[in-house]
Amino acid sequence: MSRYTYNIRYEMSISKYADLSWLLLAFTLPTKRASQRVEVWRKLQRYGTVPLGNSGYLLPSNPSNEERFQWLATSIRKYGGEASIVHVRSIDNISTPQLIARFAEARAREYQELIRELQTFSSLPVQKRAVGRLSRLRSRFQEIVEVDFFDSPLQKRVGELLARADEARVARRLPETAKIDPKEYKNRIWVTRPRPGVDRSACAWLIRRFLDPKARFAFAPEGQVPQAAVPFDMFHGGFGHRGDACSFETLQKDFKIRDRRVKVMSEIIHDADLADGKFGRKEGFGIDEVLKGWARQGIPDQELLDRGMQLIEGLYHSLA
Structure with a gap:
């Protein structure tokens, strides 16, 4: 050879x-x-x-x-x-560096092909940038990242191009939110709708892990939230969907959570909750289906939320 x-x-x-x-x-x-x-x-x-x-x-x-x-x-x-x-x-x-370089070149070719496709996509007028096409490009990116065993420097570049393409696709900017003092959200009761699914379970996990370790969770229908409680993933008020963002994304952005794995999770939860294929992420669909199955079994809301939080904790560690 x-x-x-x-x-x-x-x-x-x-x-x-x-x-x-x-x-x-x-x-x-x-x-x-x-x-x-x-x-x-x-x-x-x-x-x-x-x-x-x-x-x-x-x-x-x-x-x-x-x-x-x-x-x-x-x-x-x-x-x-x-x-x-x-x-x-x-x-x-063949030395170890030479073998690594073979893998690096293979991934580089795939990233470069994706870069060309993204550049073509980004050259289109914003109104002609099909969401489905961007989702397919995101899915392809995730497939390459999964086998990018030696962290090609092109991975970051493609990620940035995808982020820019997505930002440009959003036609309107979301209104600025008021500054939040995290200290005001300690030792609080957080209220959400009954029968929690993937977004509410992920929100509760995020709250307890990053915002309020002693958080207590309660459930209430719309319009019946206790005055002192903090609502989340409700249709009106509190930390809910904003623009095309799910509630998990809203909490992450409002509280400026910079954790790398949480950023990835926000994409996973978004796609599982909204099913719009925005990020091309599929990992959350299984969690959502499991929660739906437990809900059909009649498991109480609090136990359903606790189980969902355990699943989300496992997802977090799987991204290490």
Whole structure:
């Protein structure tokens, strides 16, 4: 195999990758299995693999990637082929930085293609920028990020382009909100509508984790909120939907919560609650369906909210 050259260089500490190992999927499929070959190839592309000559396909070794290869190997064997997963510590004629650069170049090509599409999209008049198209671009971005194992610098650039495209799409600006003193929202009773779903559960989690650790939650129909209570996700008043933002986004923005994972969660909760595909996020739909299922079982509001908050806590840690 010839020495691999590359143009994209990362300033990397060798010690940072001293323990890095790889997974190699080597397989064969019968020539008559053309459709299965295409299916396997598409999955390899989606998983972010890079080919190692004619030997097979590589991924950085971690539990998630190993599980993907295990399932793919199982499928290949069912199709009458042979598949082996090899744990690789090193390759004699390709260094670790060179292998990392192969992955970097693969992701760079995908990001650059997305950048071109975003530039084309942004060149259109605002009124002609279809929401569905922007959602598809966001979904594609999330797919690339998921397999961007070595954090390409282009990831940030694409994220910024998406943010600008979204800001430009919003035709009107939201009114400025009054400044909020977080101290006024300590040890309060927070009230929302009965039968909490994904947005209300996420709001309650955000309140207790970042705003008011001793918050107490109550439920009331519209127009019957106790005077001293703080309403959230109500149709009128309090911290509710604002413009095209869900209540979780409103709380995050009003209280200026800068946590990186909360920012990602705001996109997830938005898409699950409003189902407008704005951010191309799908992680929250499962949480919403689980909450709906529990609600149909007749679980009391407080228990439903507590369970929902536990699910949101798990989501938060999954984004670490």
